[in-house]
Every structure is written in structure tokens, then in C-alpha cells.
Amino acid sequence: MAQHRVIVVGGGLAGLAASVRIAEAGLPVDLFSMVPVKRSHSVCAQGGINACNDVARQQGYSEYQHFDETIYGGDFLADQPPVLEMTNWAPKIIDLLDRMGVPFNRSPEGRRDLRLFGGSLFKRTHFAGATTGQQLLYALDEQTRRYEVEGKVNKYEFWEFLWPVITGEGDARRCVGIVAQDLRTMQIRAFRADAVIMATGGCGLVFGKSTNSIICTGGAASRCYQAGAWYANPEMIQVHPTAIPGADKCRLMSESARGEGGRVWVPRKKGDTRAPRDIPDAERYYFLEERYPKYGNLVTRDIATREIFSICVDDAMGVGGENVVYLDLTHKDPDYLTRKLGGILEIYEKFVGEDPRKVPMKIFPAVHYSMGGLWTTYARGAFRPGAPAGEHKSGSLPPVGTALGVGMRYGAHENMRTNITGLYAFGEVNFAFHGANRLGANALLSCLFDGLFSGVSVVNYVREGEPAAKPAESLPAEVFDACVRQETAKADRLLATAAQGPGGPETNPYVIAREMGEEMTAASTVVKSGPRLEQAAAKIASLRERFSRVRLEDAAAWSNQSLSFTRALGDMLILAQIIIRAGAMRKESRGAHYRVDYPDRNDAEFMKTTCAAYDPGAADPHQITYRPIDADLVAPRARTYGKVDG
Amino acid sequence: MTTHAPRSKPVAGRKIRVTIKRAEGPGKPFRWETFEVAPEPGGNIISLLQKIAADPVTVEGRRSTPVVWDSGCLEEVCGACTMVINGRVRQSCSCLVDDIAPNPGDEISLEPMTKFPVVRDLWVDRARLFDTLKRLKAWVPIDGTYALGPGPTETAGQQAVRYVLSTCMSCGCCLEACPQFNLETDETRWDKSFIGAQGFSQARLFNDHATGAQLKSDRLGVLSAQGGIADCGNAQNCVKVCPKDIPLTESIGAIGRAVTLHAIAKWFSGRS
Structure with a gap:
């Protein structure tokens, strides 16, 4: 019998979740990473992971509202059915992480604590201090190591993905392995696989200084694009509103700082040279709160970023005339801050040299996340409403429940597959879920969801699809x-x-x-x-x-x-x-x-996915077209977040 | 440790000297090279190395090669960029040039960690660190990834203890500073070699979890064997260099007590 294998490229949350899920199903996994997987960029995620929970549910929240928030947050650019499946799965994913031992912050009663995050009026963000991504990655790293010891996962750390190996032409193309290079010995060699999962993250380094790790070049995604995989919505790059500008990178200051009560402001008087604490409340311009009374400092990232940018660049009201605004936590109890936000306060202290419990932080927007990425498809689930719904009001009955497969068909071979058979893309490297703007604390969720949900699709494809008849190991060299x-x-x-x-x-x-x-x-x-x-x-x-x-x-x-x-x-x-x-x-x-x-x-012209295809033979190799999106669950509506004039 | 020395005002536009201990590969001879660099305001060691990479000319005017070093997040949460800076092991991302070389002509020395084999220049191979985590079964043995409800509840106090232990980024500072932990290039001897503080602390992390405790006896078996807790010399260097302020000496104490109880229990049960 043929020995099937699966290659996972990238050992962040998406890659590790996929590795664990696939190894558990009995297929051996070869896991490639440029760094020891425990050092992957997922460690930098700070604030938390979103999921409907018992408390929010009893306040009228639901998985469906999480779905509606994500679509609205993404400004109606995301294909909607996969988002529905993801938000339905979210509570199960939190439970699984909890079982893996993630030290989620606890309430006085010992339950998982919750915090507010951008784009929602409900507490639906679970967190482990302010290093949630690190804690989640470590939990997956530990489970992966367990399978490594059992011989089910084979790690290739300090190996760089160079190229997908693809057979056939046109629609008959099939990915059957990769070429990779050992970054120590510089050996270049091919590895065969019945399916290849790209889980290589975003491309922040294209922008020079960003909040991303040094490894987030987008190089792997670009190579897949040059080999024929489509790249969708490349123009959708998230600029995070609050980062610490630095000489080598911009360090993220998590949205959880605002979720826990942080207030963004500048002095009302241009060029005010007083120390921030000497400026009385009435002389401070809390511009997000004044302009968005409903969401206040917790408007979505794109909006907060544009407002901060506009205050500094258009109105020249930045602190000290520079491109800086205050992010202020000094009104909160220092012990509370340490418990909830210790990790990020420490980063600020170490890199700026001031204690944010005592002095407002100075921040400015920085490139943070790639909503766009490798184009992926999916098999639609069972829910097909006669007409799209309007805005979902909390407390009202969701039009659909949370049964498995209402959004995406569980186990279908094509879930999160690129346009090339056998080549999948999970996590930030794909373009799914987040549309034109990602909600805070939805990234960790989409990475894990891809690995756990679509990992099963990969297993089924390998056992039932082309590899069943023609395993990669049988192909000519x-x-x-x-x-x-x-x-x-x-x-x-x-x-x-x-x-x-x-x-x-x-x-x-x-x-x-x-x-x-x-x-x-x-x-x-x-x-x-x-x-x-x-x-x-x-x-x-x-x-x-x-x-x-x-x-x-x-x-x-x-x-x-x-x-x-x-x-x-x-x-x-x-x-x-x-x-x-x-x-x-x-x-x-x-x-x-x-x-x-x-x-x-x-919407008439551009509520569509940008799709770039690479033709190396053409005079202009970048062929950009538009593809329709599945948007029949929720009707587009104006996205104002309750902005008031003035 | 996160204590901050009061910052003397760095001199703007100054040039400083960076002396780097380099080697072309494992087992190759070391050499020292010095570069003169104008640091950027607020810059760290990484930004110095990036400047050198763009124009690697030594103070003698000799054109060298970009320095090789390991790095990742640049915000002291991935552990990659650990090296020995002015004789002290720490992350190079969170080492600010203004703090350690505020004046013109100040010198900074960069060396690779000594307890792990050099790959090239400042890059070392810390595979042994991760091997220790295998040796200690540093995971929670869950019944697979199916939806089986929530995990065990824990108090906020228990969470606070486990969370701090769980922020260990496997950087290896504690091992570099440890007099009992030595370079071992022969992989076949790792399972008899000294575990060190990171392993003790990770064992405690998983022993303290309700499901993780299922493997407690296995872990204590390893910790009471050769290379285990008995080899700790209690120098307490580890806790002084931990960038995450993990209470490593508390973990060593906790593991020591657990190993003793484990031995007594084994003695009473009559099993070896």
C-alpha cells in the first residue's frame, strides 16, 4: 500500500493546527519552517481570540452575531459562508485550547475571563495575559512535539520553502511536493507529498518596518503565485492603529489596551508642550470617543488608523507636532493592568523606557496584517437563505443555527484549496474570512479554524482524490x-x-x-x-x-x-x-x-474579489481580474460604526 | 530582569565600535571583527547588525561579509536573537544601544552563546533545548482534537502561576548562565546530560495542570535520574538572567520537593 505524506509549510498556528489534525488522522506530516516552530510569528499576537461564550450569549450575543460583525468589519468583501462556519466553530476551538492547557485568564469563579475588542459591543475575546498568540502557539507546539515523539510529524526546521512541485497543465495541475533549502548546509532538494499546505503567514516586510517578524516576507506566497497559484485582494493590507515606531520595526501595542479601557487622545491645543498629565481632561481631545460615541476607542482598526493619521497629518495635531498620539491607560489600577496587559506594558517599558502605567504611551499606526493572500476555494454548506438578512440585532433569533456544515461542507476536498489541486493555503497566507479589514482577535481564530476544519479536507483529498490512484511516491523523478x-x-x-x-x-x-x-x-x-x-x-x-x-x-x-x-x-x-x-x-x-x-x-463595481494570476510568458505577467463573491447571507449596508459629524 | 538603569542622555550623531566574535561554521576557528557604526536614536543591537549587513567594512577598512545571526519577532517574545552582549546573555532586540553605548567611541561586544554549538557567527543551534521538552513530555496529553467540552477549571491564582511559567520562550539564557550546564555536541548523550532550569520549570508547568499531571510520574522519573534535579548546583544564575522574570529558583525548589516525594512513594510501594 502506498505511503501517503502531507507537507505543511510554516509552523505558526495554522501550520501546527493542521499538522496535529492530520497526524491525528493517521497521515504522516513533514513540517517545514524557516525557524524552530516555537519561534513563529504567531507569538506576536497579543490581545486574544474571539468566540461567542455563555456570558455574551445571555446578553443577546450569538455565533451568528460574531459572523455579522466579521462581515461588516470586513466591509462586505469576504465570501460569507466560510465566515459563518468559522464563527460557529469558535467556541469549540476555545474549549480545545483550554483542554490543551492554555492559561487563559480566569474570572474570580475560575471561569475563562473575557474582554472587549474592536468592532463589537460584547465581551467575546478570550485571552492569556497580553501574549495570547504566544500561549496558543506554545500549546500547539507542545501537541506537535508529542506527535513528533510518536514519529507522526517530521520537522524540517531552518528549511526554507523555495517552490511547489506541480505536474500537469491548466485544470489538470496537481501539486505533488516542494523544493526546499536547508538554511545551514544550503542543500537544495525536493520532497514528495500527496498534498502541500502553505501556512506561511503575511507579507509585512514588503512595507519595510511593520509589526511583523523578520521572517514575514511573503516570499513563499509569492513563489506559489509565480508558480501559478492565484493571489487575491493583495491591496487589502491592515495598518494597525497603535504601534510603537522603532528603528528596526514597529512594535505592536495591542488593541486589548483599548479593550481594557485605554483612551486615545491629543492635546486640544496644537503645539501644547505640557507633559500629558499636566493637561486637564477638558483640554484633551479624545477624538475617537467624540466622533464615534457608540464604539468609542473600539472602532475597527481601519477607522482608528485613518482618524489617527488624519489628526497627525491633515490637522497637524500630533503630540509635539510629530506623528504621534497618546494611548492612555494611566487612569486604570496598575495591578489590574499588569494582570491583564503585563506582556505589552513590558514591551513598551523595555523599548521606550517609560512605564505606561504612569505615562501615556506614544503610538502611531503601522502595517500589521495581510487580509489578502493566496486565493482559496471551498464547498458551500447547507445554509442558503431565500434572501440576504439585514443587520443582526442582538437578542434576536439568528436565521441559522450552529450545526456542523451550515457554512462550509465539512471534509470536502476543496476547502481552502488554491486553484491548483493538492495545494492548500491556511491562515494569514490565504485571503479568506477577513475581507477588506480584519477584526481584532479574529486572526488567531482563522488560523486555528483553517488547520482544524480544512485539515480534515486535506486528509480526505489524500485518501479519496488523485493521490489515492496515483500517490506522489509513484511519480517519475x-x-x-x-x-x-x-x-x-x-x-x-x-x-x-x-x-x-x-x-x-x-x-x-x-x-x-x-x-x-x-x-x-x-x-x-x-x-x-x-x-x-x-x-x-x-x-x-x-x-x-x-x-x-x-x-x-x-x-x-x-x-x-x-x-x-x-x-x-x-x-x-x-x-x-x-x-x-x-x-x-x-x-x-x-x-x-x-x-x-x-x-x-x-458595491456595484467592486464588491468583488481582486484576483491576480501570473503569466511568466506574457509581456505584462500580472493578469488582474475580478471574481464574484458569495454574499447572499447578509446584505451590504453602510459601514459607519455610528459616526457623528463634528 | 526588567529593572531599568536610569538612562544617561545618549550623544546624538555619535559613532560607536561593535566588536563581533565570528566563525565561518561549526568547529571553525573564531575571529574578532570590529565595525564602526552610527546608531539610530532608540535603535537596538539588531539595527546595528542591519547597518553592518548593508555595508560590512571593518575599522581596518577591510570588506567583510554581513554578520549571520538568528532573529525573529524583534520584540522579545520569540527568543531567537539571544546572544552574549558585553559579557551578558540576553536578547539583542531588547538591548538598546542608547542604554549600553551612549557616548562616542563606546564599545559593544557581541558573542555567540557558548553552551550551544555555533552554526555561523552569532547563530547557534539550540536543538537540545527542544529535545529537553521531549525528554520531559512537556505537554498536556489530551484525547485528541475533537470537540469534547472545556478543560479543567482553575483558579485565577493557579492561572497566574502557570501563565508566568508558560511565557518561557526557550531562549536558553538560563542555561548559558548555568555553571552545571555545558556544551554537548553529541546528541546521543543529551538524555543523560543536565536538564537545566528551563526544563525544570516546564516540568512544573505541566505537572501543575490537572490533565498534564497524568504524566507527572514519567517526568519525575526523568528528573530524578542522571542529569536531573540532583545535579543542580543552586548557583541561582538562571533566575538573574531570565528575560521574562520566570521564578526559576521556585521551580527548582518545587521540582526538588516533588522528586523527593516521588522517591519516597516509590520506596513505600516497593517498586524501583
Whole structure:
């Protein structure tokens, strides 16, 4: 009998959840990660994970309302059925994490504590201090290690994914493995698999400084795109409202700071030089609370970001005339803050040198999350209402229950599969669930949901689909060898440039990367415009030209990080092109995508998924089209979050 | 430790010297290289290394290669970028240049950790750390991922204790500082080698969980064998260098008591 195998690329929450689920079903997993999986970027998630719970339920909340909030939060760009399935699953996922030993904060009675988060008026966010992502990742890391000991998961840590191995043409394409490189020995080799799951996260590094880890280049997703996988909604990049600007990165200051009562303000008087605590309440402008009395500081991220940006850039009311506003927790009890938010307060203290329990924090928005990503499909579930519902009012009966499979069909082979058979995308690297803006504390949920729910789809595909008749291990070696040759040639070409000696800033990969990040941040984040994006497109084209002449300063055949970085830079430049192109083509404003020249949402033309396909043979390789979305569960409505004028 | 020395005012526009202990690979000779760098205001060791990578020219004017180092989150929560800075083991992301080199000409020395084999330059291979977690069965043995309801309840007090233990990011600072923990490149000897504070503390974390305690006896068996708690010399260096302020000496005490009780119970039950 054929020995089937599954490859998971990426060991963050999505990749580990998938690994555990698949190993549990009896299929061996080869898990690839550029870092020891315990150091994956999921550790940086702070605030929490959303799920309907008993308390919120008795206040009128429901899984369905969580669904409605997520669709509204995403500004009606997400396909709706998968979101319904995810929010229905959320309470089960919390229970599972609880069983794994995640130290969720507890109420006085010993139950799981809850906090408020953006985009909701109900406490539905579960948390472990202010390092929830770390705690969740560790729980999954431990379960994965257990399967590793049992021989069901085989880890390849410090290995970099280079290319998906794909057989066939057109609709008959099938992914049968990967080519990867050992980042220590630099060995490049192919690995066969009956299914490949990409769980490689977002692409924050395209913007230079972001809240992302150094490994979040988007390189892996870009390589899949170049190999024929579609990339959807690249223009949808979340800029988090509250981060600490830094020389090497911007450090996240979690939304939970506002969830626990943090207030955002600037002095009412421009250029007020008084220390923040010397400014009386009446002379402080709590602009989010005044403009959004209903949600206050807990408006969604895109809105908070634009308001902060506008206060600083348009109104020049930033603290000390700089691009900074206060995030103030000093009115709260210091012990309470330590218990609920210790982890993030410590980050602020260590990196800024001030105690946020005593002095308001100085923050500014920073690139944070990629709503867009590899395009994925799904099998629709059973719920098909005759007509889409309006806004769901809390306390009213949801139009559908929480039975398994109302949103997505459980176990269907195509759930979260890309346009290539056998190639799946889980977690932040896919484009599902979050539409044009992600709600805080929904990311950890979508990662885990993908791994647990669609992991079963992968198992079924391997056992019942193409691999059942034709396992990867039975395929001729040539298709694998060809990919290895292709990747070896790429690496050799880059390494050979080191012999030419340094070429100066023009061809220095680190300089090109910095210029790319600065341009992308300036042109394609909080505020975009057609002319500015056009300018950015020209800049990125010139950087790509310079990249074609790039020179490494390290020719080492052992642990050569310059090679890995430079190779990823080439892939990031390609992503940058589609981020800009898609942003220029989407002539409307929706969620995180705000065009000054098209400030309104335009559902008739653009309530559609942007879909980029790569054709290496074409003069213009980026083919961008629009695909309809499944939006018949909830009707689009104006997204105001109760804004008042003035 | 999170104590902050009062910051002297850093001199703007200054240049400082960064001396780095480098090696081309495992077992290759070490060499020292010094670079002159103008730090950015508020910058950390990572931003210095990034500057050097973009233009790796030593103070002697010799063109070298970008320094190789391990890093990830850059906000002291992943543990990757641990190294020895001015003789003290810590994360390079949370080490601010303004704090340790505020004046022109100040020197900073960077060395790889010594208790783990060097991969290249400042990058070391900490696989043994994760192997320890296997050795100690540092997980909760759940009955699979099916929906089976919530986990055991615990008090807020119990959660507070477990949470702190669970913030261990496997950075290895406690092991680098430990006089009993030594470099061991032979993987086959890891299961007899000293476990060290991170392992003791993780064992306590899982022993203290209602379901995790199912494996308590297995863990205590390992902890009472060669390389276990008896080898701890109680130097208490570990707790002083832990970046997360994990009460490692409390964990060592708790494991010591548990191992003693385990031994007595075994003696009374007549099983070896």
C-alpha cells in the first residue's frame, strides 16, 4: 500500500493546527519552517481570540452575531459562508485550547475571563495575559512535539520553502511536493507529498518596518503565485492603529489596551508642550470617543488608523507636532493592568523606557496584517437563505443555527484549496474570512479554524482524490529534479554575483529592500491615490531593474543568510507590484483600502474579489481580474460604526 | 530582569565600535571583527547588525561579509536573537544601544552563546533545548482534537502561576548562565546530560495542570535520574538572567520537593 505524506509549510498556528489534525488522522506530516516552530510569528499576537461564550450569549450575543460583525468589519468583501462556519466553530476551538492547557485568564469563579475588542459591543475575546498568540502557539507546539515523539510529524526546521512541485497543465495541475533549502548546509532538494499546505503567514516586510517578524516576507506566497497559484485582494493590507515606531520595526501595542479601557487622545491645543498629565481632561481631545460615541476607542482598526493619521497629518495635531498620539491607560489600577496587559506594558517599558502605567504611551499606526493572500476555494454548506438578512440585532433569533456544515461542507476536498489541486493555503497566507479589514482577535481564530476544519479536507483529498490512484511516491523523478535544477540555478546565479565585488547602494540588496519598504509605506498604506500609486509602480519597476543587477556580499556555501534574504527580496518586489496594481485598479474605498480620489464604497463595481494570476510568458505577467463573491447571507449596508459629524 | 538603569542622555550623531566574535561554521576557528557604526536614536543591537549587513567594512577598512545571526519577532517574545552582549546573555532586540553605548567611541561586544554549538557567527543551534521538552513530555496529553467540552477549571491564582511559567520562550539564557550546564555536541548523550532550569520549570508547568499531571510520574522519573534535579548546583544564575522574570529558583525548589516525594512513594510501594 502506498505511503501517503502531507507537507505543511510554516509552523505558526495554522501550520501546527493542521499538522496535529492530520497526524491525528493517521497521515504522516513533514513540517517545514524557516525557524524552530516555537519561534513563529504567531507569538506576536497579543490581545486574544474571539468566540461567542455563555456570558455574551445571555446578553443577546450569538455565533451568528460574531459572523455579522466579521462581515461588516470586513466591509462586505469576504465570501460569507466560510465566515459563518468559522464563527460557529469558535467556541469549540476555545474549549480545545483550554483542554490543551492554555492559561487563559480566569474570572474570580475560575471561569475563562473575557474582554472587549474592536468592532463589537460584547465581551467575546478570550485571552492569556497580553501574549495570547504566544500561549496558543506554545500549546500547539507542545501537541506537535508529542506527535513528533510518536514519529507522526517530521520537522524540517531552518528549511526554507523555495517552490511547489506541480505536474500537469491548466485544470489538470496537481501539486505533488516542494523544493526546499536547508538554511545551514544550503542543500537544495525536493520532497514528495500527496498534498502541500502553505501556512506561511503575511507579507509585512514588503512595507519595510511593520509589526511583523523578520521572517514575514511573503516570499513563499509569492513563489506559489509565480508558480501559478492565484493571489487575491493583495491591496487589502491592515495598518494597525497603535504601534510603537522603532528603528528596526514597529512594535505592536495591542488593541486589548483599548479593550481594557485605554483612551486615545491629543492635546486640544496644537503645539501644547505640557507633559500629558499636566493637561486637564477638558483640554484633551479624545477624538475617537467624540466622533464615534457608540464604539468609542473600539472602532475597527481601519477607522482608528485613518482618524489617527488624519489628526497627525491633515490637522497637524500630533503630540509635539510629530506623528504621534497618546494611548492612555494611566487612569486604570496598575495591578489590574499588569494582570491583564503585563506582556505589552513590558514591551513598551523595555523599548521606550517609560512605564505606561504612569505615562501615556506614544503610538502611531503601522502595517500589521495581510487580509489578502493566496486565493482559496471551498464547498458551500447547507445554509442558503431565500434572501440576504439585514443587520443582526442582538437578542434576536439568528436565521441559522450552529450545526456542523451550515457554512462550509465539512471534509470536502476543496476547502481552502488554491486553484491548483493538492495545494492548500491556511491562515494569514490565504485571503479568506477577513475581507477588506480584519477584526481584532479574529486572526488567531482563522488560523486555528483553517488547520482544524480544512485539515480534515486535506486528509480526505489524500485518501479519496488523485493521490489515492496515483500517490506522489509513484511519480517519475523528472518533475522533481527539474524543480531542483531551477532553484539551484537561481541560487547559483545570486551567489555568483558576490565574485563581482560590491556594486554600491544601487545594487545592494539591503538598500533596495529599504527603498521598497519606504515607497510601499508612503504610497500604499493608510491613504492611497491613483497618481501616487502610479508613481510607486514606476519606483518598484526601477527597483526590480536594479534587483536584476543585485550583488551579494557573501558567497559562502554554508549558512548564507544574504542569499535567503536577497532571494526573498526578488519575490517581495513581485508582490509589491500586485499590491500597487490592485490598489490602483480598485477605484473605491473599502475597509483598509482608502482612496482619496474615490472616497466611497462602490458595491456595484467592486464588491468583488481582486484576483491576480501570473503569466511568466506574457509581456505584462500580472493578469488582474475580478471574481464574484458569495454574499447572499447578509446584505451590504453602510459601514459607519455610528459616526457623528463634528 | 526588567529593572531599568536610569538612562544617561545618549550623544546624538555619535559613532560607536561593535566588536563581533565570528566563525565561518561549526568547529571553525573564531575571529574578532570590529565595525564602526552610527546608531539610530532608540535603535537596538539588531539595527546595528542591519547597518553592518548593508555595508560590512571593518575599522581596518577591510570588506567583510554581513554578520549571520538568528532573529525573529524583534520584540522579545520569540527568543531567537539571544546572544552574549558585553559579557551578558540576553536578547539583542531588547538591548538598546542608547542604554549600553551612549557616548562616542563606546564599545559593544557581541558573542555567540557558548553552551550551544555555533552554526555561523552569532547563530547557534539550540536543538537540545527542544529535545529537553521531549525528554520531559512537556505537554498536556489530551484525547485528541475533537470537540469534547472545556478543560479543567482553575483558579485565577493557579492561572497566574502557570501563565508566568508558560511565557518561557526557550531562549536558553538560563542555561548559558548555568555553571552545571555545558556544551554537548553529541546528541546521543543529551538524555543523560543536565536538564537545566528551563526544563525544570516546564516540568512544573505541566505537572501543575490537572490533565498534564497524568504524566507527572514519567517526568519525575526523568528528573530524578542522571542529569536531573540532583545535579543542580543552586548557583541561582538562571533566575538573574531570565528575560521574562520566570521564578526559576521556585521551580527548582518545587521540582526538588516533588522528586523527593516521588522517591519516597516509590520506596513505600516497593517498586524501583
